[in-house]
Amino acid sequence: MSSSIPYSTKQDNILKIAVLGLGSVGKTTISKSFSGEMSNPDDISMTKGVDITVKRIVHCDRTVTLQIWDFAGQKQFRFMIDVFLRGVKGIIYVYDVTDIETLIYLNEFVDLTRNYLNNHYYQKIPEILVGNKLDLEKIEVAIEDVHEFMKTYEIKKHFLVSGLYSHNVSEPFEYMVDQIVNKEKNLTEELVSKYSSI
Ligand SMILES: Nc1nc2c(ncn2[C@@H]2O[C@H](COP(=O)(O)OP(=O)(O)OP(=O)(O)O)[C@@H](O)[C@H]2O)c(=O)[nH]1
Ligand SMILES: [Mg+2]
Numbered sequence: 001m002s003s004s005i006p007y008s009t010k011q012d013n014i015l016k017i018a019v020l021g022l023g024s025v026g027k028t029t030i031s032k033s034f035s036g037e038m039s040n041p042d043d044i045s046m047t048k049g050v051d052i053t054v055k056r057i058v059h060c061d062r063t064v065t066l067q068i069w070d071f072a073g074q075k076q077f078r079f080m081i082d083v084f085l086r087g088v089k090g091i092i093y094v095y096d097v098t099d100i101e102t103l104i105y106l107n108e109f110v111d112l113t114r115n116y117l118n119n120h121y122y123q124k125i126p127e128i129l130v131g132n133k134l135d136l137e138k139i140e141v142a143i144e145d146v147h148e149f150m151k152t153y154e155i156k157k158h159f160l161v162s163g164l165y166s167h168n169v170s171e172p173f174e175y176m177v178d179q180i181v182n183k184e185k186n187l188t189e190e191l192v193s194k195y196s197s198i
Contacts, residue, residue: 015180016067016087017173020109021094022102023073026132029163030094031070034173041164047072050084059177066173078112085116090126090176097131097141097160103149110153123187126179128157130172135162 019027028051032038035055053068071077071084091113095102110127117125129150131141146158157175161168 013062013064013181014067015064015089015177016069017090017092017176018085018088018113019068019070019092019094020106020113021073022096022105022109025073025094025096025099025102026163027070027073027094030130030132030161030169030172031068033163033166034169035068038166046074047077049077049080055173057174057177059174059181064177064181066177068173078108081112082116085113086120088125089180090128092128092130092172092176093155094130094132095141096133097139098133098136100140100145103131103141103145106149107153126176126183127153127155128159128172128176129155131158131160132163134160134167135165 019031021027023046028044028047029038029041031051031053032044035053037053038044047070049072051070053070055066055068057064057066069084069088071081093106093109095106113127129146131146150156150158159168159172159175161172163169
């Protein structure tokens with residue numbers, strides 16, 4: 001019975017996170033690797049629309065349910081992005097470290113996302129950048145290219161991972177949860193202080 005669950009373990013927070021990037025950069029592999037749903041990487045096929053993965057984590061003594069919306073990278077699904085972004089709390093942009101074009105053209109997703117957020121009066125939400133396929137030898141994206149992209153789009157945080165080998169995959173999600181929870185906490189404190197002074 002829910003009333004017998006101690007407060008600290010109550011599921012009181014569902015966070016929707018979007019994972020965006022061009023086709024085949026490894027969004028589904030990273031998401032499923034993090035959630036523990038990837039028993040065989042060969043079972044992962046091209047996403048048609050959206051793949052939703054759920055993962056519960058404990059953050060500061062509270063259970064947080066992450067809803068990871070992993071959106072198809074292929075162009076033919078781009079028209080669905082507005083529906084897909086509704087209610088999103090954080091964005092993870094993914095590129096492939098062996099393919100510079102996946103970073104160059106990632107701007108399409110950043111622009112679409114920011115248009116949506118602006119048009120729907122969202123407050124600024126956390127956005128991070130993830131370079132995937134770190135296990136491969138033919139790395140084509142230089143760190144200078146990454147820094148340039150981050151500067152242009154004012155993205156503050158970057159992670160390098162290998163979804164296939166589950167290397168570093170938890171870090172971007174945990175960082176994202178931390179950012180969202182802190183942002184919401186600050187907003188609450190701001191509102192409390194504003195209204196208590198009236
Ligand atoms: N070597 C290596 N291959 C990876 C890695 N992550 C994904 N792949 C491979 O890249 C291919 C595409 O991976 P997906 O996870 O389907 O890519 P996606 O970004 O979800 O692609 P769409 O659904 O088409 O948007 C698959 O063959 C994966 O096995 C990685 O970290 N290292
Ligand atoms: Mg996919």
